[in-house]
Amino acid sequence: MATLFPLFADLHDRPVLVVGGGAVAERKVQALREAGARIHLQAPTLTPALQALADAGRLGWEPGTFRAGALDGVWLVIAATDDADTNRAVADAASRRRVLANVVDDAALSSFHVPAVVQRGELQIAVSSGGGAPMVARHLRRQLETWLDESWGALTALLARERRRIRARFPEPGARRRFFEQLLAGPLPRLLRQRQPEQAERLLADALAAPVSRPAGAVVLVGAGPGDPGLLTLNGLRALNEADVILHDRLVSDAVLQLARRDALRIEVGKSAQGHSVRQESIHALMLEHARAGRRVVRLKGGDPFVFGRGGEELEFLRAHDITYEVVPGITAAVACAAYAGIPLTHRDHAQSVRLVTAHCRDSLDTLDWAALARGRQTLAFYMGVAGLETVQARLSAEGCPASTPFALIENGSRAEQRVITGHLDRLAETARHHQVSSPALLVLGEVAGLADTLHWFGPAPLAAPPRSDHPAAATLPHAA
């Protein structure tokens, strides 16, 4: 189903029809009056409060039951009766005349919904569940009520009052946005919270009078974590909110990108272990171009930028070109996948050290110290390893790593689609093939990997190796030279 289009309607002085004269109609009338609508009521009888409004000429009342002609010339209609037939008749007649209709407590009959609202002066936050679960919207509204104090109304009013002056001072939208951000990050909101409106106004006037300095561009290298947006750091979130340009890898999850400033320019410079879709030089060139134009560039990478993320090369480049930079670490795949699979990377009984290893390509596999990797009492975390699993298995076995060494493959770690596959080294490649493990996936190898079978807590339970076939799996494995 399509989503609802959110809309704040200006009903000031516009005719609106309310069908019904009971308690529910009374609530709707109250909200419509706050919006300044010209209200016409159609109902056989009215509550005393509605009656009083009618008597005082605050609304028009047509006694009697619903009559389609009453829809002539109205912008909206609200059916607030407890009679299902009447409500349906209102919805049908409204639909024929292209008048938006809300039928109280009937999402299916309604062509518009009235959201749950948090209001602070002119500032309104409307929450909708799409009509399907109003309780969720109401619950969230209550939470918002406690988060947002009254000063938001004062803040909105102050900035609305000064809007023209601010625009004149900062005609360029980028500069204006930076001004607002600095203002809102500064002491202004606090002054309003402390009910010091004069000081707040003075602060704003001073800020407007201060000389404008052209911001220097900069690059923030941000680790986006493994996918779950909750694993982004607060500094990472702040950088995303302040970014003018976001250069992100394909590995960065949509859920994280959703948190970024809406109007930031987003460029996917996706690189997968297989295809280098945007060359590193082009990424460097993009960073340089935007930073030199005075923009705030966020270079957003999956996991941590300094763990198999080429963050080092990018900083060297920025340094060489005199561009200011900052690094915000992220939770790297090994740490996140282990946590979300219930695997402690170190454990007093099993492993005293952890190695992060890249199994990216033949070259990197050839240069690894396999004898050292095959030693016990350590945990190995292989990145980018899906294609190299046969080699990993063969090389480690050849160096004497026991066939019974547990492994866990974590695919899409921390994401909704996460899968964990566990087994033992002698059937690593076969098991991965059987379950069609695909990228991104991380291989954890070592005694601790076995703990996933009991300690798992996120997503479905780990999948196991397929039943053994007649032929011993090991015999079908290609042995590395």
Ligand code: SAH
């Ligand atoms: N800088 C990243 C690693 C980039 S290399 C970090 O610190 O995590 C890309 C590899 O990381 C993938 O091939 C995969 O092995 C691993 N990876 C990244 N995110 C992952 C995830 N959500 N689940 C499983 N593996 C992941």
